Amino acid sequence: MPRASAWTLGWLALAVALVLLPQALSFSQQEILVFLTINVLLVSSYRLLTLTGEWSLGHAVIMGVGAYASALVTKWTGLFVPLSMLVGALTAAAVAWVLSFPLFRMKGFYFLIGSFAAGEIIRLLWKRFQDPFGGAKGLKRIEPMPNLDLGFHHFDFFLPTNYYYFALVAVGICLWLMWRVERSPMGLAFHAVHWQDKLAQASGINVRGYRMLAFVLASGFAGLSGALLAHYIGTINPGSFGVEQMVFILTWAIVGGTSTFYGPILGVVVLTILNEIVLRGMGFEQARPLIYGFILILSVLFLPKGLESLVQGAMARWRVAAPRPAPVEREKQA
Amino acid sequence: MSAPLISVDELTMRFGGLTAVDHLSFDVSEGTIHGLIGPNGAGKTTTFNMISGFYRPTGGRITFAGEPISGLPMHEVARRGLVRTFQHSTLFNELSVIDNVLVGTHMLFPPRLVAAILGRDGASRRAARERAEEALSFFGLHHLADELAGELPHGHQRALGMAIATAARPRAVLLDEPFTGMNGEETRRMMELMRKLKASGVTILIVEHDMQAIMGLCDSITVMSFGRLLAEGTPAEIRRNPKVIEAYLGGTPHAA
Ligand SMILES: Nc1ncnc2c1ncn2[C@@H]1O[C@H](COP(=O)(O)OP(=O)(O)O)[C@@H](O)[C@H]1O
Ligand SMILES: [Mg+2]
Numbered sequence: 001m002p003r004a005s006a007w008t009l010g011w012l013a014l015a016v017a018l019v020l021l022p023q024a025l026s027f028s029q030q031e032i033l034v035f036l037t038i039n040v041l042l043v044s045s046y047r048l049l050t051l052t053g054e055w056s057l058g059h060a061v062i063m064g065v066g067a068y069a070s071a072l073v074t075k076w077t078g079l080f081v082p083l084s085m086l087v088g089a090l091t092a093a094a095v096a097w098v099l100s101f102p103l104f105r106m107k108g109f110y111f112l113i114g115s116f117a118a119g120e121i122i123r124l125l126w127k128r129f130q131d132p133f134g135g136a137k138g139l140k141r142i143e144p145m146p147n148l149d150l151g152f153h154h155f156d157f158f159l160p161t162n163y164y165y166f167a168l169v170a171v172g173i174c175l176w177l178m179w180r181v182e183r184s185p186m187g188l189a190f191h192a193v194h195w196q197d198k199l200a201q202a203s204g205i206n207v208r209g210y211r212m213l214a215f216v217l218a219s220g221f222a223g224l225s226g227a228l229l230a231h232y233i234g235t236i237n238p239g240s241f242g243v244e245q246m247v248f249i250l251t252w253a254i255v256g257g258t259s260t261f262y263g264p265i266l267g268v269v270v271l272t273i274l275n276e277i278v279l280r281g282m283g284f285e286q287a288r289p290l291i292y293g294f295i296l297i298l299s300v301l302f303l304p305k306g307l308e309s310l311v312q313g314a315m316a317r318w319r320v321a322a323p324r325p326a327p328v329e330r331e332k333q334a
Numbered sequence: 335m336s337a338p339l340i341s342v343d344e345l346t347m348r349f350g351g352l353t354a355v356d357h358l359s360f361d362v363s364e365g366t367i368h369g370l371i372g373p374n375g376a377g378k379t380t381t382f383n384m385i386s387g388f389y390r391p392t393g394g395r396i397t398f399a400g401e402p403i404s405g406l407p408m409h410e411v412a413r414r415g416l417v418r419t420f421q422h423s424t425l426f427n428e429l430s431v432i433d434n435v436l437v438g439t440h441m442l443f444p445p446r447l448v449a450a451i452l453g454r455d456g457a458s459r460r461a462a463r464e465r466a467e468e469a470l471s472f473f474g475l476h477h478l479a480d481e482l483a484g485e486l487p488h489g490h491q492r493a494l495g496m497a498i499a500t501a502a503r504p505r506a507v508l509l510d511e512p513f514t515g516m517n518g519e520e521t522r523r524m525m526e527l528m529r530k531l532k533a534s535g536v537t538i539l540i541v542e543h544d545m546q547a548i549m550g551l552c553d554s555i556t557v558m559s560f561g562r563l564l565a566e567g568t569p570a571e572i573r574r575n576p577k578v579i580e581a582y583l584g585g586t587p588h589a590a
């Protein structure tokens with residue numbers, strides 16, 4: 001079979017599987033599937049940020065900025081929820097842009113601490129200002145996604161299955177956008193900034209500009225994931241986007257690995273399944289942050305390149321077992 | 335004589351109490367290979383870093399093609415057509431050889447976000463690739479395009495560094511100790527590449543502490559010692575200059 005059609009077939013099979021998936025799950029599992037879909041976007045956006053080599057500890061808060069912004073915009077203006085989610089994403093990107101001026105004066109460890117501090121300041125503002133953020137109790141009765149009648153199907157987005165489909169489309173589009181960016185010359189510049197920022201700069205690349213750009217783009221996608229969450233669960237508060245949530249993001253990313261596009265997705269999927277089947281089944285749910293921390297340490301010690309390295313290894317073996325002619329004949333020079 | 339391409343005027347750099355470069359002035363003419371030499375610790379790398387925009391000078395001026403560039407960040411200096419390499423084999427080791435050079439074409443074909451997402455930048459991507467392949471061929475690396483840069487032998491890594499630097503067709507390149515760690519054969523080949531680069535119209539400024547290595551290569555030479563200008567002239571003049579002989583043989587513990 002030609003390669004191209006094999007790929008098409010693979011993607012088609014995946015799409016069908018994702019559409020049918022809720023049918024195989026219980027109601028509470030369907031709810032978890034919605035969160036998982038949103039978290040796939042969240043952790044993928046985090047990877048986009050790390051492409052330039054800087055790891056932020058403010059990503060969960062940036063997600064929250066999108067959630068708060070979208071919730072407040074619908075409350076104030078009654079804007080159509082999917083559009084307000086876009087406003088949420090843009091707000092998160094804008095806040096990230098402003099923050100990037102002080103933050104990208106720092107690098108490495110200092111950037112890490114700076115991003116954490118910036119996030120905590122935002123969380124303090126949410127807590128401090130009853131109006132409009134609702135203080136420590138946060139926002140309640142957030143406008144839900146309005147029902148939608150498409151003729152062939154009436155979507156009541158209160159049901160997790162329907163919201164899952166909506167989130168799936170939104171997240172699918174976002175992943176496609178991130179993929180396109182990474183595979184473009186811009187993505188190459190991100191990698192260049194990561195691996196050798198001095199050489200990148202000597203090649204005319206505005207290193208700080210690209211770091212800011214990755215941060216702003218990633219924050220926009222994180223903001224959208226926050227908005228998707230807010231309009232589903234209907235209530236958010238400063239605690240929803242705290243250190244615990246940041247630990248989850250880091251654990252998904254590190255356990256999955258960040259050198260491939262699919263690594264973090266693998267991480268969040270595997271850990272969510274583990275969490276739901278193993279932890280919840282055994283009644284350890286309360287200890288989730290603790291166990292996540294433990295998994296994080298284990299994976300750093302025993303699988304430092306993440307779950308993705310297992311996939312890469314398997315694919316390499318498969319290629320050796322079934323060799324294909326090289327797609328491009330290498331030109332040999334004398 | 336025409337106006338110099340690179341002009342360094344009263345350039346000074348102080349690190350705390352230490353004056354690494356002290357009111358240094360010299361010119362580099364377009365189309366030449368110019369050597370900046372001197373014993374270890376003379377201030378060559380510091381000068382190099384100031385010209386390339388890596389350090390901001392404490393005092394003095396640098397002009398490139400008549401335009402002041404002192405104090406500009408490195409990527410702005412590069413965009414004006416003055417590109418540097420690094421003292422050790424600094425490459426994107428994790429990327430393929432061709433991707434390394436594609437990074438070098440960044441200035442010629444700056445990426446545009448929306449066009450890239452929509453796939454509207456095909457022409458620019460193709461042109462960048464062509465230019466990158468051309469640069470690889472120029473340095474005899476075309477057959478290694480898909481290898482990982484970090485896995486190349488040393489000599490090829492140095493050539494790749496030059497391919498990255500010249501991919502965007504700069505008017506001048508700055509090379510910091512390009513022969514360090516090379517064997518005789520690699521050195522000979524690297525010199526050939528530099529002559530070829532000069533013939534293609536690129537001005538070259540080489541910083542080197544081993545005087546013999548570049549005598550046969552340079553059109554003109556500036557000698558530094560203890561941060562100051564010691565002598566200037568053609569290789570033949572420099573070779574005979576008693577002050578230079580003294581600096582290299584007597585004055586410092588690092589005689590070449
Ligand atoms: N970043 C720095 N901080 C402090 N002193 C430095 C720094 N860089 C160089 N120097 C000092 O400046 C002098 C010139 O160094 P350098 O420019 O590296 O000389 P060269 O390249 O000619 O060997 C030396 O005495 C060196 O120790
Ligand atoms: Mg030096």
